[in-house]
Amino acid sequence: MNQPSTSTPTLIHNGRCCDPATNQEWVGDLYLADGKIAAQPDDLPPGTRIVDATGCLVTPGLIDVHVHLREPGGETAETIASGAAAAAAGGFTTIVAMPNTQPPIDTPKGVRYVLDGGRQAGATRVLTTACLTTGRAGTAVAPLAELAAAGAVAFTDDGCTVQDDAIMRTAMQRAAQLGVPVMDHAQDRVMECQGGALHAGRRAAAWGWPGIPAEAETRIVARDIALARETGAALHIQHVSCAASVDLIADAQQTGVRVTAEATPHHLWFCEDDIDPARPDAYKMNPPLRTAADRGRLQSGVCEGTLALFATDHAPHPMAEKAKGFVAAPFGVVGLETAMAATYSLLVATERMPLMRWLRAWTTAPAQLINRPAPSLAVGQTADVTVFDLGVDWQVVADHFVSRGRNTSFAGQQLTGKVKAVFVDGWRIDSR
Numbered sequence: 245m246n247q248p249s250t251s252t253p254t255l256i257h258n259g260r261c262c263d264p265a266t267n268q269e270w271v272g273d274l275y276l277a278d279g280k281i282a283a284q285p286d287d288l289p290p291g292t293r294i295v296d297a298t299g300c301l302v303t304p305g306l307i308d309v310h311v312h313l314r315e316p317g318g319e320t321a322e323t324i325a326s327g328a329a330a331a332a333a334g335g336f337t338t339i340v341a342m343p344n345t346q347p348p349i350d351t352p353k354g355v356r357y358v359l360d361g362g363r364q365a366g367a368t369r370v371l372t373t374a375c376l377t378t379g380r381a382g383t384a385v386a387p388l389a390e391l392a393a394a395g396a397v398a399f400t401d402d403g404c405t406v407q408d409d410a411i412m413r414t415a416m417q418r419a420a421q422l423g424v425p426v427m428d429h430a431q432d433r434v435m436e437c438q439g440g441a442l443h444a445g446r447r448a449a450a451w452g453w454p455g456i457p458a459e460a461e462t463r464i465v466a467r468d469i470a471l472a473r474e475t476g477a478a479l480h481i482q483h484v485s486c487a488a489s490v491d492l493i494a495d496a497q498q499t500g501v502r503v504t505a506e507a508t509p510h511h512l513w514f515c516e517d518d519i520d521p522a523r524p525d526a527y528k529m530n531p532p533l534r535t536a537a538d539r540g541r542l543q544s545g546v547c548e549g550t551l552a553l554f555a556t557d558h559a560p561h562p563m564a565e566k567a568k569g570f571v572a573a574p575f576g577v578v579g580l581e582t583a584m585a586a587t588y589s590l591l592v593a594t595e596r597m598p599l600m601r602w603l604r605a606w607t608t609a610p611a612q613l614i615n616r617p618a619p620s621l622a623v624g625q626t627a628d629v630t631v632f633d634l635g636v637d638w639q640v641v642a643d644h645f646v647s648r649g650r651n652t653s654f655a656g657q658q659l660t661g662k663v664k665a666v667f668v669d670g671w672r673i674d675s676r
């Protein structure tokens with residue numbers, strides 16, 4: 245990128261500023277200078293950019309700990325640059341890439357490739373995870389110390405689960421020694437029923453398609469919790485999909501196990517009853533959409549704080565791949581450009597969740613998970629800021645996405661709140 249050495253001083257004017265890190269909320273101005281939140285001078289320097297934030301929420305930039313950028317190897321679906329731009333368009337100033345690329349991110353060189361690509365993109369900050377096991381094959385623990393030294397913020401074989409308990413135990417012991425969290429896509433491969441395409445419930449039965457039972461998830465969640473208790477590792481359960489998992493996680497947290505968990509906007513919003521069998525692009529993901537009761541427990545789980553983080557599991561695929569029919573199409577939906585508005589509309593606009601708690605689940609909680617300083621609007625902090633216009637109601641149109649992915653569950657949905665501006669290090673990121 246060819247940028248001058250300092251960002252333009254900026255006054256974000258008359259917004260509703262909410263800072264979960266300090267629990268402060270005020271209506272007024274926020275001044276950004278030299279990449280930091282700064283005290284507002286009596287006289288603004290010439291050339292100061294003014295952003296009118298009347299009717300907008302002004303918050304520390306959001307963090308998404310679960311993003312598939314597809315590069316290297318899957319650039320038709322997304323690139324590091326297109327994903328980072330989509331993230332900025334969605335209000336995220338930091339994203340964490342998953343390592344299930346081609347090749348998988350299981351070497352220090354691979355970690356550096358993603359981090360360098362993120363820096364070159366010059367949009368949202370790109371961090372990355374690395375594999376728990378070499379090649380995500382589940383048979384040999386990856387060189388975790390070297391991967392952490394190269395900059396990996398967590399270890400995961402996302403998309404796969406380490407099935408062998410002994411390998412998982414060794415991986416968690418090493419991660420605990422390094423102080424790096426283990427994120428797990430919890431799914432028992434045997435119980436998943438090879439070829440399962442959706443929840444093993446009434447829709448799978450009606451259509452005669454192979455299903456993935458909820459027990460495939462809860463069995464591994466229980467195993468992982470037992471191993472976290474034994475090893476002291478920081479365990480994070482990715483994209484929780486069913487009620488029994490939430491209950492297991494709540495019990496474990498009460499007895500002092502280091503376990504956190506995330507919920508995705510699509511699992512909170514939709515359930516198996518919503519599935520259109522002709523639309524794998526919108527409704528086929530792993531783990532699958534489950535019952536209305538499961539969705540209700542996920543919602544109560546985020547409201548009570550058992551699931552302390554939101555994360556998108558942004559998973560772009562070319563539409564040609566998604567057109568192969570429900571059973572043959574790949575798993576996954578995009579999420580970066582709808583997640584902030586979807587969770588706000590579902591939980592805050594309906595007064596089910598306080599605004600500050602919602603923001604914590606997108607800012608301080610994910611920062612804590614990946615051992616980063618809590619993002620904050622306090623003077624002296626890094627100027628990573630999102631301006632979210634609460635006065636805009638909009639309908640999701642996939643063709644308007646900055647992401648290369650069009651495979652969204654939210655097409656046609658009416659959402660409240662739209663990202664107006666995003667600043668990273670004080671730079672305004674214009675994705676469009």
Ligand SMILES: [Zn+2]
Pocket residue numbers: 402403404429482483530531
């Ligand atoms: Zn996953």
